Amino acid sequence: WQTAAVNSHVHLILDNKPYKRIDDTKAPVKMSELTGSEALSEGQHVLVAFASRASHESVKTKDALAIISFYVGKKATDTVDVKKPLLIYSRPKGDYNGENANHVLVDFYVANKALDDGKSHVGITVTGPGIDKPLDVDVTKWGAPYYLDNLQNGSYSVKMELHDKDNVVVPGPWNSTTRTIKINHDAPTDNPHAGHTAPAASGTAPTPPATATAAPKRAGTAKPKK
Numbered sequence: 315w316q317t318a319a320v321n322s323h324v325h326l327i328l329d330n331k332p333y334k335r336i337d338d339t340k341a342p343v344k345m346s347e348l349t350g351s352e353a354l355s356e357g358q359h360v361l362v363a364f365a366s367r368a369s370h371e372s373v374k375t376k377d378a379l380a381i382i383s384f385y386v387g388k389k390a391t392d393t394v395d396v397k398k399p400l401l402i403y404s405r406p407k408g409d410y411n412g413e414n415a416n417h418v419l420v421d422f423y424v425a426n427k428a429l430d431d432g433k434s435h436v437g438i439t440v441t442g443p444g445i446d447k448p449l450d451v452d453v454t455k456w457g458a459p460y461y462l463d464n465l466q467n468g469s470y471s472v473k474m475e476l477h478d479k480d481n482v483v484v485p486g487p488w489n490s491t492t493r494t495i496k497i498n499h500d501a502p503t504d505n506p507h508a509g510h511t512a513p514a515a516s517g518t519a520p521t522p523p524a525t526a527t528a529a530p531k532r533a534g535t536a537k538p539k540k
Contacts, residue, residue, distance in 0.1 A: 323368075324366060327362040356388065379423060398426055399489070400426060401474060403474050406418045406472060410498070437451075438472070442465070449524060464524045467499055469497075472494075
């Protein structure tokens with residue numbers, strides 16, 4: 315996977331924490347960069363790496379993902395079975411300022427499980443300013459990525475869960491993850507490669523309700539819950 319500073323790269327995730335972007339796969343990475351300076355506890359830890367496009371969308375092709383389980387101190391009972399279905403949360407994360415707040419990518423990776431087998435799906439729930447009823451989407455197969463549009467200033471909660479055919483969360487500590495993101499349209503736009511969003515619309519029309527939409531590049535990937 316060819317990487318570049320403003321193009322394709324790798325997302326590196328430790329223990330289901332927010333990812334670190336890797337542009338140089340030969341450069342060393344300190345564990346403190348993945349843990350938020352927290353010390354690693356004794357026991358099992360899981361490190362995930364996957365290829366990412368310039369837009370931060372994960373590549374879903376075969377062999378684009380690597381998972382490593384390792385231990386600190388004595389080997390103990392595994393808390394994560396890396397051979398079972400594993401939902402890997404990628405985007406959104408952190409703060410979205412200026413133009414980056416206009417079109418927010420929603421992305422994840424599912425390891426050891428095919429979404430198009432009719433037996434599982436990923437449920438995404440978004441709550442926050444301007445959303446009177448939780449915005450729910452079920453992703454049933456890979457395809458075009460999803461984006462959050464028309465978000466207002468403030469904090470939003472994004473939950474992703476891997477569900478079985480009965481809509482029950484598949485067992486596993488990674489299979490239900492909730493993150494908080496912050497939207498600020500009035501702040502200066504950050505690094506354009508952080509959000510990859512469309513320019514803000516001009517005018518002073520009322521803000522439409524928040525939506526989750528699939529990009530038009532490929533076939534649709536999800537269906538809103540009824």
